[in-house]
Amino acid sequence: MTTGLRVSFEFFPPKADDAEDGFWNTVKRLETIGPDFVSVTYGAGGTTQDRTLATLARITGETSLRAAGHLTCVGKSKAEVDEVIRAYRQAGVSHIVALRGDPPAGVGTKFTPHPDGYKNAADLVRGIRDIGGFDISVSAYPERHPDSVSIEEDLAFMADKAENGATRALSQFFFHNAFFLRLRDRIAARGIRINLVPGILPITNFARVCEFAAKCGAHVPPELERRFAGLDKDPETRNLVAAMVAAEQVNALAREGVTDFHFYTLNRSDLVYAICRVLGLGGPAAGEAAA
Numbered sequence: 001m002t003t004g005l006r007v008s009f010e011f012f013p014p015k016a017d018d019a020e021d022g023f024w025n026t027v028k029r030l031e032t033i034g035p036d037f038v039s040v041t042y043g044a045g046g047t048t049q050d051r052t053l054a055t056l057a058r059i060t061g062e063t064s065l066r067a068a069g070h071l072t073c074v075g076k077s078k079a080e081v082d083e084v085i086r087a088y089r090q091a092g093v094s095h096i097v098a099l100r101g102d103p104p105a106g107v108g109t110k111f112t113p114h115p116d117g118y119k120n121a122a123d124l125v126r127g128i129r130d131i132g133g134f135d136i137s138v139s140a141y142p143e144r145h146p147d148s149v150s151i152e153e154d155l156a157f158m159a160d161k162a163e164n165g166a167t168r169a170l171s172q173f174f175f176h177n178a179f180f181l182r183l184r185d186r187i188a189a190r191g192i193r194i195n196l197v198p199g200i201l202p203i204t205n206f207a208r209v210c211e212f213a214a215k216c217g218a219h220v221p222p223e224l225e226r227r228f229a230g231l232d233k234d235p236e237t238r239n240l241v242a243a244m245v246a247a248e249q250v251n252a253l254a255r256e257g258v259t260d261f262h263f264y265t266l267n268r269s270d271l272v273y274a275i276c277r278v279l280g281l282g283g284p285a286a287g288e289a290a291a
Contacts (some may be wrong), residue, residue: 012041013051026269033282042070060092072101073118095135098124122160129165140169142179162194170262173201197260202271203242247278
């Protein structure tokens with residue numbers, strides 16, 4: 001069991017009315033863990049803008065959680081993006097996860113900025129800073145951004161984002177801790193002042209995780225494939241293995257001095273809740289009697 005950790009959770013806005021109840025049950029259950037913040041994603045090109053705003057407003061108004069809104073600049077003018085930033089503020093949101101966003105044709109295709117828009121994530125960070133009043137997080141890729149030619153190019157962008165006001169970098173998920181630790185060392189060596197936070201993805205569906213990994217350039221270790229082999233029709237065992245794998249990863253990173261962790265929940269509470277309890281988070285306060 002590991003203590004002294006801070007966690008945060010990522011959600012996406014529920015896609016249909018019939019998913020609302022399940023989503024809010026997930027939010028309420030994970031609220032008991034006491035996360036540092038929770039973030040809500042923003043669909044490609046702002047496709048979930050209204051639902052993202054509504055979800056953020058409800059989290060802020062009906063829970064004790066500190067909400068962070070994702071924001072991209074794909075296909076939007078600066079004026080349109082700035083309007084969303086101000087809408088976040090009106091909804092009570094003071095934390096933005098600033099992302100360039102994927103090209104409309106998908107990962108791996110050429111990104112072309114809107115002629116009147118922000119040209120990249122660092123430019124977006126600068127725009128948010130100029131409006132003022134927001135904590136700003138950005139993304140990081142331990143195994144290189146799919147569009148970058150090298151880790152060095154990634155580091156140059158990271159330095160630009162930090163210089164323009166970003167204080168936290170939430171990493172893409174990864175399964176080899178060495179990639180994350182190497183990136184942390186490189187950021188420190190360059191003197192970039194930003195808190196690098198590992199993104200942890202509990203494995204609810206191994207084949208689906210492999211698809212995600214292929215799109216973002218994350219390596220899936222052969223030993224992980226062996227652990228999940230044959231468990232597609234055994235969800236109980238699969239979940240036990242998934243919780244153990246994630247807890248092992250967090251504990252190994254904690255031994256390297258990492259204290260903050262960002263969980264990609266996929267809008268499910270079961271695995272993330274179990275992992276956090278294994279790590280010693282949540283549950284009755286010290287000295288509180290069981291009901």
